Amino acid sequence: MTMPLALTMGDPAGIGGELTLKAWLARRHAAPFVALDDPGRLQALARKLSLDVPIREVPTIDVAAGVFRDALPVFPVPLGTPPVPGTPDPANAAAVIASIEQATRLTLAGEAAAVVTNPIHKSTLYGVGFPHPGHTEFLAALTGTALPVMMLASPVLRVVPVTVHASLRRMLEMITVERIVAVCRVTDAALRAQWGIPAPRLALAGLNPHAGEDGTMGEEEILTIAPAIAQLRAEGIDAFGPFAADSMFTPTARAGYDVAMGMYHDQALIPLKTLDMAQGVNVTLGLPVVRTSPDHGTAFAIAGQGRADPSSLIAAIDLAADLASRKEATA
Structure with a gap:
């Protein structure tokens, strides 16, 4: 990989800054990245947590890889106000959004290899008029993507929810033949192109208990x-099911597919986070850029205490590097 990854700040009142610092300390095991963040806040946080991380502000992204071995390269995104751990502040919402926008722009322009996003606090952004349900939808808008698809991936399981940030009531309206087919097409194409799986196996969960029990439960x-x-099978996509969701995540069942397609958010994400929270990575499929993220949130309750586990962010960095390298090699 010839370019650094672009790592966003996430909510500065959360654990994203700590994760960034700790990921740099583990740099022997991570691809080079540049933090799109406020260098002053990272310096202050490193001092507070006694983390030996030299911070070096970089004027352009192209010098970041050369800096990375000796210091954490930071492309400056100034905050509106000094953050208070655990207390999100709308005054910093513009910087959070700008960090995502710049990371995406740099990656689209070929200056960064991929986007890696630290966790954001959505309700804080909503309060300043942010119109998107989350990262996935915002990145779709920034890249002109019609159907972004969320995948959570770990060494033991991959899952894709057909519907994402929607209430259960709204989800029932969204589950259509057309949507299931569209999401599965994007998933199948990504597994072929990005993961190098020549014939992906897609196991679809049922929506109701016991997968409806022949119509008696739905x-x-x-x-x-x-x-x-x-329809998917007629198109040559190896989709099968529907399976009862309460039994399709056992070790024996998982060996029979490459990705589990859940019908709604929690149906897909709870099994993965239960099995492998530390190594779980959020990947957005269907974008023209590679984007990954840790599979957890801002963790305000432990922000600023030095307790945050960087494993999921490091896994997100590693996966982004792998996917970007494969994309670069293919191109």
Whole structure:
């Protein structure tokens, strides 16, 4: 990989800054990255947590890789006000958004290899007029992507929710044959192109208990999910199911597929976070850029205390580097 990864700040009142510092300390095991952050706040945080991380502000991204061995390169994104750990401040919302925008712009321009995002606090952004449900939808808007798809991946499991940031009531309206087919197409294409899996196996979960029990516990499996599977198989995509969600994540079941397609957010994410929270990575499929993120939130309750575990961010950095390298080699 010839370019650094672009790492966003996340909410400065959360654990993102600490994770960034600790990821640099583990740099022998991570690809070079540049933090799009406020250098002063990272310096102050490193001193507070007694982390020996030299901070070096860089004027352009192209020098970051050369700096990375000896110091954490930071492309400056000034904050509106000094952050207070655990207390998100709307005065810093513009900087949080700008960090994501700049990371995406740099990656689209070919100056950065991929986008890696630290966790944001969505409600704080909503308070200043942020119109997107989360990172996934914002990145889609920034890149002109019609259908971004969220995948969470770890060494033991990959999952994709067909619907993401929607209430259960709204989710029921969103589960259609067309949406299931579209999300599965994006997933299948990404597994082929980015993961190098020549014939991905997509296992679809049912929506209802026992996958509907032949219609006695709900008809969505018969009327919606099964027709979607039939259409996908007619297109040459190895989709199968629907399976009862309470039994499709056992070790034996997981050996039979490459990705589990859940119908809604928690159905897909709870198994992965239970099995491998530390190594879980959020990947956005369907974008023209590689984007990964740790699979956890801002963790305000432990922010600024030196207790945050950087494992998921390091895994996100490693996966972004792998995917970006494969993309670069293919191009």
